[in-house]
Amino acid sequence: MSVDKPTVAKIASLARISMDDAELERMVPELNNILGWVEQLGEVDTSDVEPMTAVIPNTLRLREDEVNADGLTGGDRREDVLANAPAAEHGFFGVPKVIE
Amino acid sequence: MTNDVVTSTYRLQGATGEWEVVIGLEVHAQVTSAAKLFSSAATEFGAEPNTQVSLIDAAMPGMLPVPNRECIRQAVRTGMAIEAQINKYSRFDRKNYFYADLPQGYQISQLYHPIVGEGQILLEADEKAGIPEDKIIGIERIHVEQDAGKLMHDQHPTMSYVDLNRCGVALMEIVSKADMRSPAEAGAYIRKLRSILRYVGSCDGNMEQGSMRADVNVSVRKPGDPLGTRTETKNVNSVRFVMAVIEGEARRQIDLIEDGGTVVQETRLYDPDRNETRSMRSKEDAHDYRYFPDPDLLPLELDEAFLEDCRASLPELPDAKRARYTGELGLTDYNASVLTAEVETFARFETLLAETAKRLGKSEAEVATQVANWTLSVAPGVIKSLGEEAKLEHNTASAQAAILEMQAAGEVSGGQAKEIYEIVLRTGGDPAEVADAEGLKQQSDTGAIEAEIDAVLAANQDKVEQYRGGKDKLFGFFVGQVMKATGGKANPQVVNELLKAKLG
Numbered sequence: 001m002s003v004d005k006p007t008v009a010k011i012a013s014l015a016r017i018s019m020d021d022a023e024l025e026r027m028v029p030e031l032n033n034i035l036g037w038v039e040q041l042g043e044v045d046t047s048d049v050e051p052m053t054a055v056i057p058n059t060l061r062l063r064e065d066e067v068n069a070d071g072l073t074g075g076d077r078r079e080d081v082l083a084n085a086p087a088a089e090h091g092f093f094g095v096p097k098v099i100e
Numbered sequence: 101m102t103n104d105v106v107t108s109t110y111r112l113q114g115a116t117g118e119w120e121v122v123i124g125l126e127v128h129a130q131v132t133s134a135a136k137l138f139s140s141a142a143t144e145f146g147a148e149p150n151t152q153v154s155l156i157d158a159a160m161p162g163m164l165p166v167p168n169r170e171c172i173r174q175a176v177r178t179g180m181a182i183e184a185q186i187n188k189y190s191r192f193d194r195k196n197y198f199y200a201d202l203p204q205g206y207q208i209s210q211l212y213h214p215i216v217g218e219g220q221i222l223l224e225a226d227e228k229a230g231i232p233e234d235k236i237i238g239i240e241r242i243h244v245e246q247d248a249g250k251l252m253h254d255q256h257p258t259m260s261y262v263d264l265n266r267c268g269v270a271l272m273e274i275v276s277k278a279d280m281r282s283p284a285e286a287g288a289y290i291r292k293l294r295s296i297l298r299y300v301g302s303c304d305g306n307m308e309q310g311s312m313r314a315d316v317n318v319s320v321r322k323p324g325d326p327l328g329t330r331t332e333t334k335n336v337n338s339v340r341f342v343m344a345v346i347e348g349e350a351r352r353q354i355d356l357i358e359d360g361g362t363v364v365q366e367t368r369l370y371d372p373d374r375n376e377t378r379s380m381r382s383k384e385d386a387h388d389y390r391y392f393p394d395p396d397l398l399p400l401e402l403d404e405a406f407l408e409d410c411r412a413s414l415p416e417l418p419d420a421k422r423a424r425y426t427g428e429l430g431l432t433d434y435n436a437s438v439l440t441a442e443v444e445t446f447a448r449f450e451t452l453l454a455e456t457a458k459r460l461g462k463s464e465a466e467v468a469t470q471v472a473n474w475t476l477s478v479a480p481g482v483i484k485s486l487g488e489e490a491k492l493e494h495n496t497a498s499a500q501a502a503i504l505e506m507q508a509a510g511e512v513s514g515g516q517a518k519e520i521y522e523i524v525l526r527t528g529g530d531p532a533e534v535a536d537a538e539g540l541k542q543q544s545d546t547g548a549i550e551a552e553i554d555a556v557l558a559a560n561q562d563k564v565e566q567y568r569g570g571k572d573k574l575f576g577f578f579v580g581q582v583m584k585a586t587g588g589k590a591n592p593q594v595v596n597e598l599l600k601a602k603l604g
Contacts, residue, residue: 061166063169064168065170067134068141070140072154073155073156075141097256099260
């Protein structure tokens with residue numbers, strides 16, 4: 001698998017990363033190198049190997065359905081949430097107008 | 101599972117002949133839970149903006165999502181309610197896109213391994229609604245995902261306001277197969293799905309508050325042809341609008357094709373004010389979501405105990421309840437359908453049914469028809485006619501059961517039962533006392549009625565002769581006269597029996 005310049009330009013645009021022509025040119029071989037390295041993994045026959053999602057035996061833990069269970073994962077902290085917003089008015093974030 | 105056995109007869113007429121409409125729906129249902137899917141911020145509707153936003157929901161750096169067990173449980177229970185395969189192994193993926201209502205820059209969803217697999221929903225035949233026979237609609241999958249925030253565009257001249265209270269609330273996306281063939285079927289499907297969700301308690305089904313929204317996939321084809329290209333109209337929030345979208349979009353596609361054009365696979369928006377859909381051009385790239393497994397979340401593995409717990413907590417579901425109402429309780433199909441459609445209705449009915457059966461010392465089946473008629477027609481009629489005078493706190497099951505008991509015992513007539521109910525609703529009085537105080541009682545005392553009958557017969561000797569001579573129709577006349585003489589208070593059944601005996 002490899003990518004060409006238009007593909008890299010599209011990925012950059014989807015990721016909202018602005019890149020000029022020179023940067024795109026440089027990025028194409030870099031990405032292709034990475035893809036090549038990853039592809040090497042495909043040379044190993046893993047047909048009988050269970051997929052591994054963690055290096056230690058571990059399962060996804062679930063939380064109980066409790067509102068504001070602790071300070072870090074709860075709400076009721078509007079000031080904190082809005083603190084870094086470039087624009088905040090009346091308790092809302094303000095963003096450049098987006099209309100469909 | 102695709103159901104082509106029952107073919108809908110719904111066709112749209114075009115210039116080149118008849119067209120068939122093919123419909124699939126993706127319904128987003130907000131999961132009923134106190135806290136959000138991956139944070140402990142509250143989910144309650146209508147709070148002050150951004151007060152129910154945690155650092156996780158605001159996508160602050162370094163925050164990690166931990167799934168809410170209740171949201172997972174509700175999705176599994178919903179899957180079980182539609183007889184679906186439950187996947188003990190599922191996982192979460194990131195769906196990447198940039199929009200102001202999504203601070204993470206990705207939505208955590210389940211593309212590759214959804215929690216619920218194939219299931220089905222039964223649409224009951226409803227001739228009047230355009231569904232001639234029972235039809236099964238296949239469900240492709242249900243997955244769990246995060247909702248986005250809310251944008252307001254009309255509060256500021258140059259800015260949109262963002263409220264992230266809804267951001268991170270759990271949704272179930274319920275994806276149907278493209279099994280529907282008419283707006284009526286799509287409408288019935290959403291109503292049935294909503295009913296199931298509300299029975300299960302996994303979604304409140306409140307479409308006005310956005311708890312259920314549908315993405316409507318529509319394509320058209322000549323009957324028998326392969327599938328046409330579909331369009332997807334996003335975020336339609338009422339049954340009526342879904343049906344309007346299908347009609348409008350099918351018509352647009354037919355006109356387009358017949359004019360020599362081609363349908364483009366695209367996302368469209370519905371404008372209820374104009375009743376038309378339009379293309380969302382700004383989202384041209386929107387389908388390039390670059391999904392990948394969320395590295396913050398291990399696969400979700402459910403054990404048998406969890407599933408058993410979910411299964412054991414399921415209530416009797418609409419189809420089973422309807423079958424029991426017609427089968428065991430002997431109700432008509434119509435009454436059973438209406439009573440089982442909404443959770444509130446059957447709850448009211450079942451409470452009153454139990455209470456009435458207990459008072460009368462009869463089985464539920466013996467009183468079911470009477471209670472059903474009361475619940476569906478008599479009670480709502482009286483409440484409606486009273487309007488604001490009806491104080492619904494007086495509308496208790498025990499008061500209604502007391503009235504039904506008097507009626508069943510022949511102490512009060514149907515009309516009197518209504519009058520007593522009216523007074524009870526207005527004043528909160530005890531039904532038996534109201535009946536006594538207002539003289540709303542039937543006379544069942546045979547002696548007194550017999551006396552009236554004798555008087556009526558004596559005064560109408562000529563008619564008695566005619567009746568005995570074979571003029572059967574006069575029986576009604578005698579009944580009427582006796583009822584009149586007793587001021588309408590005689591028990592008609594007693595009058596009938598006594599009259600028959602006397603007239604020989």
